Amino acid sequence: MTKHPLTIDDVQSAQKIIKGIADQTPLIPSVFMTQHCGGDFLLKLENMQPIGAFKIRGAMNAIAALDQDIPGVTCYSTGNHGRGVAFAAKQRGLKAVICMSSLVPQAKVEGIRALGAEARIVGASQDQAALEVERLCKEEGFIDISPFDDRHVIAGQGTIGIELLEARPDLETILVPLSGGGLAAGIALAAKTLKPSVKVIGVSMNRGASMHASLETGHPVEVTEYASLADSLGGGIGLDNQYSFAMCRDLLDDVILVTEEEIYQAMQQLYYEDRIIAEGSCVVGIAAIMSGKINTIKTPAAAIITGRNLDMTMFTKIVSGQDVTLGDTTIKGQPYGL
Numbered sequence: 001m002t003k004h005p006l007t008i009d010d011v012q013s014a015q016k017i018i019k020g021i022a023d024q025t026p027l028i029p030s031v032f033m034t035q036h037c038g039g040d041f042l043l044k045l046e047n048m049q050p051i052g053a054f055k056i057r058g059a060m061n062a063i064a065a066l067d068q069d070i071p072g073v074t075c076y077s078t079g080n081h082g083r084g085v086a087f088a089a090k091q092r093g094l095k096a097v098i099c100m101s102s103l104v105p106q107a108k109v110e111g112i113r114a115l116g117a118e119a120r121i122v123g124a125s126q127d128q129a130a131l132e133v134e135r136l137c138k139e140e141g142f143i144d145i146s147p148f149d150d151r152h153v154i155a156g157q158g159t160i161g162i163e164l165l166e167a168r169p170d171l172e173t174i175l176v177p178l179s180g181g182g183l184a185a186g187i188a189l190a191a192k193t194l195k196p197s198v199k200v201i202g203v204s205m206n207r208g209a210s211m212h213a214s215l216e217t218g219h220p221v222e223v224t225e226y227a228s229l230a231d232s233l234g235g236g237i238g239l240d241n242q243y244s245f246a247m248c249r250d251l252l253d254d255v256i257l258v259t260e261e262e263i264y265q266a267m268q269q270l271y272y273e274d275r276i277i278a279e280g281s282c283v284v285g286i287a288a289i290m291s292g293k294i295n296t297i298k299t300p301a302a303a304i305i306t307g308r309n310l311d312m313t314m315f316t317k318i319v320s321g322q323d324v325t326l327g328d329t330t331i332k333g334q335p336y337g338l
């Protein structure tokens with residue numbers, strides 16, 4: 001394997017940091033997807049984490065590495081990373097200021113405030129929130145924890161890869177929701193170190209998928225952000241990306257894009273077939289298979305169900321088959337199974 005900025009040793013150190021709090025989430029079979037794929041299809045339930053998303057793994061690992069005598073920590077976030085940072089900062093008695101754009105759903109903003117952190121809404125895109133983070137670091141001495149482009153964060157997310165291969169050494173394919181790529185980079189590094197033949201496939205929504213656009217171009221590029229059912233997958237990867245871009249380029253076997261309609265249907269399916277409430281961002285792997293965009297998948301396969309922090313008013317609309325309006329688009333609803 002090519003040289004990466006971190007190794008499985010870093011992921012194993014992260015395992016010790018998160019032990020007992022953010023590790024060993026359930027890995028359960030999806031009966032429906034197993035039937036559909038003709039072989040074991042497993043769901044890694046990161047929606048069961050204390051903050052409702054896997055981001056707690058990376059945030060705990062990054063914050064454990066900091067000195068105690070700093071003014072505080074800050075980050076920009078589509079919501080779940082901010083919640084992870086708020087959780088980890090509270091544990092260590094550090095002040096946290098989470099900067100978010102107005103696209104972040106209210107449920108996520110409230111979750112952050114409930115952990116005692118300050119939620120600061122700045123501008124209408126993640127890039128604008130990032131400017132406030134820069135200012136806090138420069139003028140007030142805060143430490144910035146990137147949601148994906150940080151060695152400790154990537155190592156923390158990578159602990160999922162170790163857990164998967166330890167539970168199922170026979171695993172052939174891992175489907176990972178892809179945004180800034182910290183999750184995919186960490187999982188791919190850990191899983192492929194343990195089993196080089198395992199395939200890791202990233203999946204994003206088809207509008208505003210910054211990692212996909214950057215991989216196509218060959219270097220990090222900016223994309224327009226759109227409201228999406230997969231709101232946790234929005235935002236850029238940073239033009240000065242240091243780690244996650246190169247790791248995703250070198251380690252991912254494929255990147256697939258799915259439409260809002262496909263995400264809508266997969267959310268219904270996960271709810272009705274597996275009885276799981278999960279964000280649109282989690283079901284992109286299932287959507288890629290059900291839409292035929294991935295038509296043969298080597299099993300056993302696992303999909304990472306990354307989080308559950310969604311707006312319940314919108315979710316009840318989706319499971320009852322109603323139309324959902326997001327920003328400039330309306331997704332035409334349909335009852336499940338029709």
Ligand SMILES: *Cc1c(COP(=O)(O)O)cnc(C)c1O
Pocket residue numbers: 053055080081147148177178179180181182183184232233279281282306307308
């Ligand atoms: C952050 C997040 C992702 C994507 O993770 P990246 O490391 O940015 O690629 C996927 N799903 C959920 C629920 C998230 O919060």
